[in-house]
Amino acid sequence: MKKQFVYFVLIAACIASCGVSKNAADNKTVFADNIIVAHRGAWKKNNLPENSVASLKHAIELKYAGSEFDVRMTADDSLIVNHDPHYNKLPIEKTNYADLIAFKLSNGEKLPTLREYILTGVENNISTRLVCEIKPSEISKERGKTIAAKVVQLVHKLKAQHKVEYISFDYDILKKIIEIDPKASTQYLEGNKSPDQLKADGISGADYHFSVFKNRPEWIESAKKNNITLNAWTVNEAADMDWLLANGFDFITTDESELLFERIKISPTAAGWKLVWSDEFDYTGLPDSTKWTYEVGGHGWGNNEQQFYLEKSLENSYVKEGKLHIAALKKDFENLHYTSARLTTYEKFSLQYGKIEVLAKLPEGKGNWPAIWMLPESIRKKTEPWPLCGEIDIMEHVGKDPNMIHVSLHSQLYNHMHNTQITHFEKFPDVFNTFRLYAVEWTENSIKFYIDNNLFYEAYKGQDGKVTTNEGWPFDKPYFLILNLAIGGNWGGEVDDTIFPNVMQVDYVRFYQKTDLN
Ligand code: MG
Secondary structure (H helix, E strand, C coil), rough: HHHHHHHHHHHHHHHHHHHHHHHHHCCCCCCCCCEEEEEECCCCCCCCCCCCCCHHHHHHHHHEEEEEEEEECCCHHHHHHHCEEEECCCEEEHHHHHCCCCCCCCCCCCCEEEHHHHHHHHHHCCEEEEEEECCCCCCCCHHHHHHHHHHHHHHCCCCCCCCCCEEEEEEEHHHHHHHCCCEEEEEEEECCCCCCHHHHCCEEEEEHHHHHHHHHHHHHHHHHHCCCEEEEEECCCHHHHHHHHHHCCCCEEEEEEHHHHHHHHHHHHHCCCCEEEEEEECCHHHHHHHEEEEEEEECCCCCCCCCCEECCCCCCCCEEECCEEEEEEEEEEECCEECEEEEEECCCCCCCCEEEEEEEECCCCCEEEEEEEEEEHHHHCCCCCCCCEEEEEEEECCCCCCEEEEEEEEEECCCCCCCCCEEEEEECCCCCCCEEEEEEEECCCCCEECCCCCEEEEEECHHHHCCCCCCCCCCCEEEEEEEEEECCCHHHHCCCCHHCEEEEEEEEEEEEEECCCC
């Protein structure tokens, strides 16, 4: 803790001094690091018109990292700020400026010119980028490039080049901008170019609809490798924000900036965690075989469990509508009367220390026993037997005791066979109808269990005078994750045969580690 604080002070001191010297040297801005780009300004909460000067001013007041706006050109070559190609039913490109400004914005403001907008943006603003979207011309491709050239000239004339970043759906508009100003920051919006291509063409960022990145997650890594700025639009749902934050996006463009601000505060990345492995289940069919292995069998798994775990059985483990489903069925298989699935990341991904998050909705019903837990590689490699190897139970629930969430640690000396395991259980509401985030933060000396980002229980090395060697604290080796739905057995108990099919759903699994200070 002390070390972290010192580090923080050093970083803070560096940022402060760097900022001062930069300001003194070239009048550059020290941008806010909150990654929020207000889409068409910060308009929503105060019911301001989009793209109004008032919405830009509010984004600056709130010290957002960026405020986005849209530029178009009138018939008589005035650059104005408006999203749609029409303003009060008049086609902007075919109407003179004087005729357009006869109509006020809903807050009484005049339709802003780009000049007025930028002058506002450079005044009393040390933190907010002006994210300038140049709309393609509906008249001709050439006119679009002409607009781009005029915008860049104006930005330079107003000495605003350090605050302005250019975005466009038209690739040629961006290329035109770089031709005029090779130092200009440009981000492409259409989503149909790879980060490699952007890099080759001198474009500095990929600002794509978030679904593009969900469909092509490999572009995230590739952008980072190529030093291509990552931005996503227009992100208004908490779940999408969380995903982009987990993936370390540089910017998120949103209409819901207050919500994003809240999500940033609880994001693991804000606390210094780096995503190292994940499955978002954004596909259909069997679980991704590059990420998951099956544990198969019907021998009771040491607990007299009554299910047979099947491999690659589409009715027992499948991804649908963005969620992994683990389904237990009342179905005879070999000597048993229920089938189910037990998925692990063994030989795909293990980690020693880190943060593990599993967003899951538990199945209701007497006799079931869903679990989210970890075992070390050593037990599979047969270098250590259970319980000497250790076991980390992130979430266990048995249907006969609804809503009672159990978290536990097992070791050679402290385990459930002697009822000496380190454990905590407590009722948590609504686990059957709501996806809850079950998580652990695991360091050398402690394992903290969280539900929905709230601390549920903290276990630590040597607690209550417990032995700290491998026999008492074996949590110092690589562990893999297990997701399974058991039926019956020593803990699940008597089975109500009306509960089937019985399904645990998992929205995502994310593993994080700290690259420093861990
Ligand atoms: Mg826009």
